[in-house]
Amino acid sequence: MKRLAIVLACALTFSCLAGCGEKDTTTSAEPAAEVNETNAEPVADGNEVDDEEPTFDTEIEKTLYEASKMSDEELYEKAKGETNKTVVYSTTSLAATAVETFLAKYPDLTIEVSDIGEADMFTKLSTEVGSAADGADMALLQNAYRVNNELISEDLLYNYFPEALKGVVEEGYQDPTAILFVSKLIFINKSDASVEDLKNVWELTETKYKDKVFFKNPADEPVGMNFLIMLTSDEWNKKLSDAYKSYFGKEWDNSAEYKSCAYEFLDKFLANCNYTYTADGGICGGIAEGEPGSVGLFVFSKLRTNEVARENLQIAATGNDGKGIEGFAGFMYPTYAQVCADTDTPYTCALFINYLLSEEGGAAWNNEDNMGTYLANTSIALVPDSTGLDKEVDYWLDRCVIEDGDYLAANYAEVYEYIASRIN
Amino acid sequence: MKAINLEKIKNRIKTYFSNPANCMLVFFFCVFLGLSIYPITAMIKEMFVVHAGIEKTLITAKKGSFTLYHVQKLFIPSEWSVTSFYIPFKNSFLLGLFGAILAIIFGGVTAWLMTRSNLVHKKIIGTLFMFPYLMPAWTLAQFWIYLFQNSNVMSGNKGIMQSLFGICMPQWFVYGLFPCVIVNSLHFAPFAYILIGGILQNMDATLEESAQILKANRLRIVRKVTLPIVMPALLSTFLLVFSSGFASYAVPVFLGGAVRFYTLASKMKAMINAGYMGQAYIIAAVMILCGIIILMINQKYTNKRRSFTTVTGKSGQVSLVNLKKANRPISIAMIILTVCFSVVPLIVFALQTIQRVPGDYSVSNWTLDFWIGKDLDAYKMGMVGGILVGQDFLMALLRLVLLSLACSAFAGTAGLFIGYSVVRNRRTRLSKMVEAMSFFPYLIPTIAFAAIYLALASTKTFSFLYNSFALLVLVGGVKYLPFASRGCINSMLQVSSEIEEAAILMNVPWYKRIFRILVPIQKTSIFSGYLLPIVSAMREVDLFALIVANSRYMLTTMLLAFNQTGYDQYASAITLLIIVIVLVINQVSSKLTGASISQSVGSYNKQ
C-alpha cells in the first residue's frame, strides 16, 4: 500500500513535467501551414475582387478554396510541386484501387492509402492532426455525426469541393464532401414460400419478431446508431407515422408514453433486435441459412458473394409486389472525403478528391463486381453489377434513411441515451 | 564540518553508482516512473475534461474545459449508470471470479493427475492441454458458437453439436456469462496447470509423506498439507486469471453480444464508439484500480511470515497415487476433452477456410480459392485472391513475425537487466518498487494503453515514432515487459551471487558477467522469458490495431479488418495460421533450447 502511495504521489507530482511534452491543439494548424507557403499562390494574386471571397483562418483553407476553382490540369501542375507523399486514411479498402488508377493517370505524384478501422479513424485523426506527428493528409471516412462534431468543428479537417461539380452533386453532400453512399437494407428469409413479404416496418415491432431481427449492435456500429437517431427526425417520424396509420389503421396517438411516433418505433423495434452476429457477413449467411421469416439489416454487397443468400433472401424494398416495405427499406450512409488541416500536399488531395468524384475514380466502386455502393456524382450512371439486383441511387434515396449531419449534431446526445438504455 | 559531510555524500553517491546494478536499477526506476506517470496523468486528465463530439453537446462547454460530468454520470445511480457501469462491473467481476475458480479446478486437477498419479498417456495430455492457452481466447469463443449454436437460440443456426448429434443446448449455455466463464477458464486452465503443477513438482514430497506416516488419510493430507502449501500458487493463479477475466474484451464480444452481456472492457469500447471519451477513461481507470488492488492482495499474501520456500528434498521419486481401474477411463476422458479444445477447433477453422458459402459444410461447397485462388472478383476485399497469392499477405505475415520477435527482444532484454538489477539489490526499497512497477503496464486495459501511446507519439519529442514500426515494438515491448521481467527476476534469483562474485574478483566487467556467466547458466529459463512475449504479440489484436499505420500492415490487424467486414474465410485462415505458427514456435523452441511456454509461465511462481 505504502509503495503504491509513493508511486502515485510521484505520479501526481511529476504530472506537470509530463504535461510539457503534450501537444497544444490551439496552435496546431500554423506550423503545418508554413510548410506549405512555398507552394501557395501569392496572396496578391487574389486581387480580382470577388464579393464571395470568404476569409480564411489558415493558408491551407485558402489553398483549398483556390484549388476548388482550378481545372484538373492546373491542379496536377501544382501538385507536382508537392514533394511529400500524400497519405490517405480510408475506411473503405477499395480506395486502394482508386489510388492505383489515379497514379496511372498522374504518374508524377506520390500517394498511398492506409486502411484504418472505423473507430480507430477518429482516435487517430484527433490525436495526430495538428500535432507533431506526421500522419494522414486526407481521409475517406464515414459517420456524419463524428466527422462533423469531432473533426470538422474542431478544425481538424477541411472541406474541399470542386467548383465544377456543383451541379452534379446534391448540395447537401458538398460540405462535407461525400463521394459515395453505402446501403444497408432490410432482408427477409423467404426460403419457405408461406412466409409473407414484409409490407410495413411496424411488422418488425410485433412480438413474433422477437429476436428475429438481426442487426449489428448499434453500440458497436456508429452508422447503425446514426440511422436509428435519424428516425426521430421530422421527415422519418412522419414516414413512420404514415406507416403506422396504414398498418394499424389509425393515427398514431401515444404521446403520453412516447415523445413521438419514432420513439415508440425505436422502443419496440430494438426490443426485437438480435445482436448475435458481430459482422454483416455473419448476418447475411446467418439469416440466409436460418429460419424462414428471419429478418436482417446488412450491407447490400454481401449478397454478391453468397449464392444461398441470393436464393433465400428477399430485399424488403422490392417485395410486396414491387410496392416494397412501407416506412423505410434500410439506411444509407455517406463516405466523406476530407483534407487534414495539417496536410502539406493540399493540391494532391484536391486532385484526388476530384478524381474520386469523376467517373474514372468512381469506377473503383461503381463496377460490375460491386453493388450497394453509389456515387455522389449523380451524372455518372450506375454500372449494374453482375447479379442484376442493384438499382439506381435515387431509388434507394427515396426508401432509405440517410444520415444528416445537422440533425445528428442537434439531437444525437438525447436520442443516443434513449437507444443505449434499450440495447444494454 | 560541512565540507566533510558533502564529501561523504559525494563519495557515497559515487560508490552507489559505481555498481552497474545500482545504475540500472535507478535507470529502470526512472523509466517505470515515466511509464506509469504518463498514462496515469493522461488518463486523469481525460477523465475530467470535455471532449469533442457528444460530450460537447451534452455539457455545453468548450472542448478541453474541466468537468465533473463524466464521474457523476457514470457513478451516480441512474438507469444510465446501472447499464453503463454497475451491470458491466458486476459482469466483469463474475466473469473474473468464476473463470478463475474453474480454471483452477481444471488446471489443478490436471496438475495433480499429472504430477501425483500414475495416469497413463501423460505426455499427450500434457501437450494437448497447453493448446487452449496458445490459442487466442476469442478463437475458443468462436469455436464455442460453431459448436453449440442451435435452432432454438438467437441466430437459429445449426451448430456442430446439433448437426451431428441433434443436441440443442439452452440459450444460457450458448451465450452470455456461462460460456464466457467456460471459455475463459479453458483458456487459462493451462496457466493454472503449469503454476500449480510446478509447485506440486517442486514441492518436497516428504511433506506429504510425513503426514501419511503420522496416520493422516489422503483427504486430510490434501486438505491440511498439500492445499495450504500450494495456496500461494493457487492465489496468484487465481488473481492473474481473475484480472484477465475481469478485463476480458474479445470473449464477451463474441459470446455476450447476442444477449447484451457487457463487461467493463466491451462497455468501454462502446463508449469510445459513441464518443463518450471521459466515461471510457473512467472505466479504464476503474479497471486499473481493480488490477492494483488484486496485485496488492497477491503481494500481501506471498509476503507472509510463514514462508513457503520449498526445499526440494532428495526423494525425487514421489510415490504416485495408483488410480487403479479408474486410470484408463480418466485418461481417455482427459484425452477426449483436450482434443475437443485443441485439435477440433483447428479442424473447424481449417474447414471454415474452404467453404465457399460460410456455414455450409457440404463437400460441394469446398474451395481452395481463399488460400490459392487468383483473380477472385467475387471475393474482392482489396485482396488479389487467396491469401497465399500475392505479396500483401506474406508481407503482413512477415511483419507480424518480425514485430513479435522485436517485441520479445525488447521486453526480454529489458527484463533481463531488470531481473539482474532487482535481484542484485534484493531487499532494498527501490528494488521492490521497480519490481512492483514493472507490473503496471499489464494492468492498463489494452485499448486505453494503445490510445495513450498513440498520443505520446504525437507529441513533439516522440513524433518520429508516429506510424512507425518502432512504436509498435515499443508498445508491445512495454506491454509484455511484466511477463519478461517477472521471469528474469526468478531465473536470476536461482543463480547464487557467489558465482558472479567470483567473476567480480577476477575483474570481469559487468556486461561480460551477465552475458558470459549469468545468461548461459540460466539460458533455458531466460529464453522462456523471451518466448511468452513472442506468443503474446503473435496473437494480440486490439493492442496494435490503433497504432499501425495501415490495417493491412500486419496479419493480426488484417484479421480484425476481415472480422469487421465479415470475410469469415479469410479471417479463419489467418486465425488458423496464427495458431499454427504459435504452436510451431513453441515446439521448435522446446526442442531446440528446452524453453517452452509451460516453462515461461512456470517461472511465475518461483518466488
Place this chain on the structure above:
Amino acid sequence: MPRIELINITKRWGDFFGVKNLNMVIEDRDFVSLLGPSGCGKTTTLRMIAGLETPTEGIIKIGDKVVFDSEKGVNLSPDKRDVGFIFQNYALWPHMTVYENIAFGLESMKWDKKEIDKRVKEMLALMKIEEFEKRYPSEISGGQQQRVAIARTLAIKPQVLLMDEPLSNLDAKLRLEMRTELKRLHADTDSTFVYVTHDQLEAMTLSTKICLMKEGTIQQYAPPLKVYNEPNNLYVADFVGNPSMNFVNGRIEKSGDKYEVSLLGYKAEFVPNEEVQGIDGDVTVGFRPEFMKIAEDGKISATVYSTLPSGLETTIKLKIGEEIISSVVFGASDYVTDEELRCNIAGSNVCVFDKDGQKVAMGQLIIR
C-alpha cells in the same frame, strides 16, 4: 514386539537395482544403522520399511505383522505400519507452527484435545523447545527444526523410529550434541531405531548394529566394533575407520605350516588367528593405523612424510619404500618431516584379503 524382518527384498527400476535380494532382521530395541555411500540403497531400504516405497519383490514383517508381501499382494500403507519417520530435511510443514506440527499426528489419530495438548507439551519439554511452540519452522534454527521433527515423530509413540540422515544438515558441533541426544532417546523410549547415514563415525558411535551396504547389497551386518575390527571385505574395511585402514599389496606363500609374506620390501611371517586354508599368491594386507607402532626397535625403517596432530591423537604419514602408511599415536607428538624412524606392525588384527577383496584370514604379522 517390533522386530523387523526383511526377506529377499528387491527394488528395481527398469534394469537398475536399487536394492538387490536383501535379507535382514532388526531385533527389538536395536539401533541399526544403514551405512554406505550415496546411491547404495540405504534410503530406499528405509523407505520400503516405512511403506513410502514399494519393493519389487520380497516380504517385510514388522513385529508379527506382514506389512508387505509381493506374492500375496499385501502392502500396508505407511499410516498402518506404526512407524515414525524422520526425514533428512525434516519435512516440517511451513504453514503450521511448531505446536501444530507436533499436534498433527495426534489429531490424525483423533485424540482428545486435552490429551493432545498434554502430549505436545510433554514432547516440547522432552526436546527442550518449549519457547518455540508458536513459531513457524522458517523462524527457528536447523537444530531446533530437527528437534521439532523428532518431537513430531515421537509424539505418536511409534514402535519403530526410522531416520533418514537426520543430522546431515546440522553443523559439526550440533551434530555431536544431537548424537548424544539420539542415543539417550533410544535408551529412554524402548523402541527400535533404524538409522540411515553415510557417516561411518555416526554409525559407529550410535548403533548397536551396522548394516553396511554397497550397490543394493549388504556387505556386512554386525555390531560396530565387529565391523571395525573384523571387516568382511576390503570394501567394509576401507569404509569404516578414520584414518582408514592401511592396505599394502603383498604375496603370501605357504612353506610347511607357516605362511611367508612379502610386503613393503620386507619378509614377514603371518600367524593366522584361526585355522585357514588355501591362501596363496597375491593378496592385500590390511592393518589399522593404530597397529602401526613407532618403536625404536622396530623392524621397518620409514621416513616421516607428514604429521597431523589433532591434540588428542596424532596421525603420522610414513613413507615406506614407495608406499604411504598411516600411523596413529595417542597424545600430541611431533615429528620432523623427513625424519627417519623405525616402526612395527603390532597386534593380531592384521587382515588378509584375496584378489576379489574378500577377507580370507586375520592374524599376526611378524616382520623379519
